[in-house]
Amino acid sequence: MSDxxxxxxxxxxxxxxxPKALPPSGLWxxxxxxxxxxxxxxxxxxxxxxxxxxxLLWQLLxxxxxxxxxxxxxxxxxxxxxxxxxRPVYGxxxxxxxxxxxxxxxxxxxxxAFLLATGLGVPLGLLMxxxxxxxxYAFPILELLRPIPMLAWVPLAILMWPGRxxxxxxxxxxxxxxxxxxxxxxxxxxxxxxxFRAAASLGAxxxxxxxxxxxxxxxxxxxxxxxxxxxxxxxxxxxxxxxxGEFGLGYLIWDSYILVQYPVIIIAMITLGLVGSLSSxxxxxIGNALIRWKVKENG
Amino acid sequence: MGNGGSISVKEATKVYxxxxxxxxxxxxxxxxxxxxxxxxxxxxxxCGKTTLLNAIAGFHELTAGEILLDGQTLxxxxxxxxxxxxxxVVFQNGALFPWMTILxxxxxxxxxxxxxxxxxAREKALKxxxxxGLTLIAQDYPGQISxxxxxxxxxxxAMMCEPKVLLLDEPFRALDALTKIVAHQFLMEVYDAQKxxxxxxxxxxxxxxxLASKVYVMTTRPAxxxxxxxxxxxxxxxxxxxxxxxxxxxxxxxxxxxxEEALKAFSAGEREM
Numbered sequence: 001m002s003d004x005x006x007x008x009x010x011x012x013x014x015x016x017x018x019p020k021a022l023p024p025s026g027l028w029x030x031x032x033x034x035x036x037x038x039x040x041x042x043x044x045x046x047x048x049x050x051x052x053x054x055x056l057l058w059q060l061l062x063x064x065x066x067x068x069x070x071x072x073x074x075x076x077x078x079x080x081x082x083x084x085x086x087r088p089v090y091g092x093x094x095x096x097x098x099x100x101x102x103x104x105x106x107x108x109x110x111x112x113a114f115l116l117a118t119g120l121g122v123p124l125g126l127l128m129x130x131x132x133x134x135x136x137y138a139f140p141i142l143e144l145l146r147p148i149p150m151l152a153w154v155p156l157a158i159l160m161w162p163g164r165x166x167x168x169x170x171x172x173x174x175x176x177x178x179x180x181x182x183x184x185x186x187x188x189x190x191x192x193x194x195x196f197r198a199a200a201s202l203g204a205x206x207x208x209x210x211x212x213x214x215x216x217x218x219x220x221x222x223x224x225x226x227x228x229x230x231x232x233x234x235x236x237x238x239x240x241x242x243x244x245g246e247f248g249l250g251y252l253i254w255d256s257y258i259l260v261q262y263p264v265i266i267i268a269m270i271t272l273g274l275v276g277s278l279s280s281x282x283x284x285x286i287g288n289a290l291i292r293w294k295v296k297e298n299g
Numbered sequence: 300m301g302n303g304g305s306i307s308v309k310e311a312t313k314v315y316x317x318x319x320x321x322x323x324x325x326x327x328x329x330x331x332x333x334x335x336x337x338x339x340x341x342x343x344x345x346c347g348k349t350t351l352l353n354a355i356a357g358f359h360e361l362t363a364g365e366i367l368l369d370g371q372t373l374x375x376x377x378x379x380x381x382x383x384x385x386x387x388v389v390f391q392n393g394a395l396f397p398w399m400t401i402l403x404x405x406x407x408x409x410x411x412x413x414x415x416x417x418x419x420a421r422e423k424a425l426k427x428x429x430x431x432g433l434t435l436i437a438q439d440y441p442g443q444i445s446x447x448x449x450x451x452x453x454x455x456x457a458m459m460c461e462p463k464v465l466l467l468d469e470p471f472r473a474l475d476a477l478t479k480i481v482a483h484q485f486l487m488e489v490y491d492a493q494k495x496x497x498x499x500x501x502x503x504x505x506x507x508x509x510l511a512s513k514v515y516v517m518t519t520r521p522a523x524x525x526x527x528x529x530x531x532x533x534x535x536x537x538x539x540x541x542x543x544x545x546x547x548x549x550x551x552x553x554x555x556x557x558x559e560e561a562l563k564a565f566s567a568g569e570r571e572m
Contacts, residue, residue, distance in 0.1 A: 197356075198394035201357075201388045
């Protein structure tokens with residue numbers, strides 16, 4: 001015990017120093033800072049190799065070997081030709097207005113639903129995490145509603161809302177709302193209780209504690225939640241559009257199936273993947289801009 | 300400062316979970332801390348030191364007894380405890396807000412209490428950081444600096460409020476030996492400059508005697524005061540004191556008292572609370 005305070009001992013690195021988190025992985029994560037470093041490493045070549053290998057395997061299974069399971073699948077080559085054709089056989093390519101109308105309408109629905117889910121889910125989740133009385137009221141209802149699969153809401157959505165548009169947006173909203181709410185709630189729960197005590201000790205009022213502790217403290221979780229919730233939004237959107245849509249990428253997939261326009265199915269699917277990644281990238285970028293302390297902490 | 304800051308703890312009793320397990324954490328614990336006194340509390344793990352600190356800080360109520368600050372009741376049964384900026388706590392694991400820069404953290408108190416405008420608080424925070432030798436880290440976030448620096452910044456944040464009482468709960472526990480020395484010197488300078496009443500909890504007897512005007516040895520749970528040691532070593536203090544005879548004598552005395560309680564706690568199978 002006595003030597004803990006004596007000089008001359010070697011200083012061991014302190015155990016409490018915050019562990020440095022690993023840099024964000026994946027292509028989108030790298031776009032943040034070390035893009036040029038990423039470009040110089042072997043990663044882009046390996047990424048490319050994986051992608052080309054996947055396409056070759058697809059071509060091989062569906063068109064060369066004609067494996068029964070894959071034989072009805074359009075090959076990658078014919079899909080790409082159709083996708084970029086100025087005169088597409090089935091009427092959908094990057095040169096047609098319809099293609100962009102489908103993307104635009106789907107994106108608009110997701111945007112509206114996501115905005116609603118965020119506007120309601122984040123404040124509600126933060127309040128639930130912060131005030132026990134509030135969560136005591138809300139918790140049972142939410143735990144009852146949350147596990148209900150979004151698809152089970154379809155009949156009610158159609159019954160309740162006037163017109164297709166609002167029912168699709170409602171379904172999309174439901175998919176994203178619970179993820180946002182739950183993560184915002186967890187975000188507050190993850191805040192070290194000592195911060196609340198410290199703030200109270202320093203003389204902060206309740207409203208200041210909300211503004212300066214609850215909100216910034218929960219922010220990393222909130223944005224993780226938003227990234228998950230936008231994924232759920234796209235998921236629910238496609239289901240909604242397949243059942244009740246007249247336009248949109250989900251509708252396009254189902255319609256092309258019925259009309260036996262198989263390459264269009266693949267085009268719409270890949271497009272969904274692309275807009276989905278783009279939306280989650282945008283949210284991550286906004287999050288990183290707002291949570292500078294976390295970014296700096298991770299170096 | 301020197302304007303008050305005397306704490307009297309009168310027969311403080313605290314029972315956790317009174318309807319269930321009934322854990323008696325404090326048992327009629329009384330002590331008097333004079334204004335500007337550097338009091339250090341030592342005792343076995345889980346003996347109720349933190350319970351007492353939290354009661355003084357106003358984080359929870361007492362089951363019986365009362366605590367007074369300069370004659371005003373802070374906490375008694377039925378009077379809901381309230382934290383106040385006249386008593387600032389420096390926490391065991393540190394509680395700098397990770398989403399604020401050091402400067403924003405240090406300026407937080409006066410702004411929260413609406414005692415200063417933003418430019419005033421900023422200016423005073425910068426001045427405080429400068430006198431404490433922390434100017435270089437003003438724009439950093441807590442996650443970017445070492446744990447030793449974080450503890451110092453947290454003490455700076457507390458002193459910005461010019462508290463009557465500074466409550467520290469094992470603040471240097473996790474620091475390595477060398478960082479601890481620097482932190483001790485830092486705290487001594489801050490104390491000598493402003494002379495707040497200090498209530499400091501630790502397990503480390505060297506730390507206790509080096510810093511304290513008075514060392515309070517607590518019994519194992521339920522806690523009460525077992526022994527009070529007057530540390531009359533001259534101030535400002537320096538590490539050469541550790542070799543002095545007077546220091547050795549105090550330490551031996553302190554060790555005897557603590558050892559007895561630690562053995563009791565050990566055989567009772569006490570765990571960290």
